[in-house]
Amino acid sequence: MKQLILGGARSGKSVLAERLAKESEGKVVYIATSALIDDDPEMLERIARHRDRRPKAWALIEEPFYLADAIQINQSPDNCIIVDCLTLWLSNLLLQDEGKYFEQQKAALISLLHEFQGNLILVGNEVGMGIVPMGELSRLFQDESGRLHQQLAAVCDRVILTVAGLPLVMKGKTF
């Protein structure tokens, strides 16, 4: 089953993804998309907090750019793959070399998802329900985030919006 979990900041997306992965009974492969480009103590702390919460038995893959490849390599009926999160991956791609690899990598992901067999849980930030941002890059990011979520939602079996740690099923089987 392919699942997409969207939610605002600190809305319980990752915790829900981790719970669903545990329930899947597969071997969990956790793909972290954070790019450790610079020494950002705030980001390092967030990463450490997420890592401490995860079972030690889970495989960890750090892949900030080539997400489709990282998913494909780990595709197996025995695995449950978590991608946490789409938003960092999108941000990495839009910031790298003026976004020149973005369309290609996004197309690779969507194309892979059409074929994908097995358990996959994608986590993304809902960033489109505030005031339209002033900066051009922020607007581009907001637009591409929304487009990406739409395209992924169309190929996923279940789509969940989390609010205050509670899941709202937008598509697929309810809890």
Next chain:
Amino acid sequence: MKQLILGGARSGKSVLAERLAKESEGKVVYIATSALIDDDPEMLERIARHRDRRPKAWALIEEPFYLADAIQINQSPDNCIIVDCLTLWLSNLLLQDEGKYFEQQKAALISLLHEFQGNLILVGNEVGMGIVPMGELSRLFQDESGRLHQQLAAVCDRVILTVAGLPLVMKGKTF
């Protein structure tokens, strides 16, 4: 039927509105509210993208300010009117002459909707679920947007929130 479709940036609001209009089997009248005040290439590109998606048979009306009038003139049992979008119309009114026409135009719209017969689909951006913006005008915009949506939701038969291209029916008949 009067329908209100709300959603974040690139959440699939317009696509849903256009689908519902096609299904209505009426003659579609599309009211675009964008004000071409200045040479904004980003806005021009957005408008072109929307226009290319729409059937050529649809009537197009461009009305950035006098929305109630534009709806009233096209009111007919044979028509399905789309307004895309409320947010640009609100923004146009708040920016024009320090917002002096806003209350009057809003009152005219609400008043018309109470009487309106026929098919009407209103599209608006949800902009109130992010951090409260720093600028006074942005806060005013956020507040007036929320108030407008509340008032419209109260008189509409169906209210839908779109997330990632998926509809969540908040009021009225589910899909």
Next chain:
Amino acid sequence: MKQLILGGARSGKSVLAERLAKESEGKVVYIATSALIDDDPEMLERIARHRDRRPKAWALIEEPFYLADAIQINQSPDNCIIVDCLTLWLSNLLLQDEGKYFEQQKAALISLLHEFQGNLILVGNEVGMGIVPMGELSRLFQDESGRLHQQLAAVCDRVILTVAGLPLVMKGKTF
């Protein structure tokens, strides 16, 4: 019953809270959390608008910091307590003395809610669904707001998200 009402700016949170309080048939105690630190005419106007809407018979308590205490003192089977709103309280605590009292006050609130008997309606702003803000304090505020809502949602009997004045029940009894 403990209820948590979340929603964006001008989404109808307070109006819903006041309606539910009226229906509870208890004596309503309204806890306002706004800190009148400076002469903010916009805030004063908002407060006045809220106050004018409330029945004169309701008890009003202004408590910007010690929320757990204010709730506990008014705990009674005959009372229905409204807290409007959590977001101002959080903001007050994070801004006061570099946030040094925040963790303690939050722990006191969560701890009280586990024990609380009676009718309580908590109102908070959903602020996490826009672009991640640039400022460090805004990001901290967004994160703490999300965490607080998760923790409160876990101990409340009903959680409601308001959009355009319409309630979406995320947890507990639907309307």
